[in-house]
Amino acid sequence: MTDDSFAAAVVAVLRALPAGHVVTYGEVAAEAGHPGAARAVGNVLRSVDDVPWWRVVASTGRVNPNAVAEATRRLRAEGVEVRGERVVSTR
DNA sequence: TATCTGACGATAG
């Protein structure tokens, strides 16, 4: 691993996430090798559509404000408890 | 190279 694009690293991490497992942007950024780049992670999910973006939530447990219903629906379908716009039992 | 944007994080009030 020399210097894979940030987006590529993020995509790889998300593709490795098991169903029913939710992670925060900061976690993804750290796993991708770019700790602190939580904001940049959100930008990647915005550009890339080949990743389970619904499994990525904010540190507060809040799902995507851009597709709350969609994310909630998918998370529940995978066994994740969602309350309102927040994921239950994330940390 | 500079500037702006954004699906964030944490702290303060």
Add this chain to the structure above:
DNA sequence: CCTATCGCCAGAT
């Protein structure tokens, strides 16, 4: 619980 502000980073123009 909510809003506001600062700090952070990568990508686009």
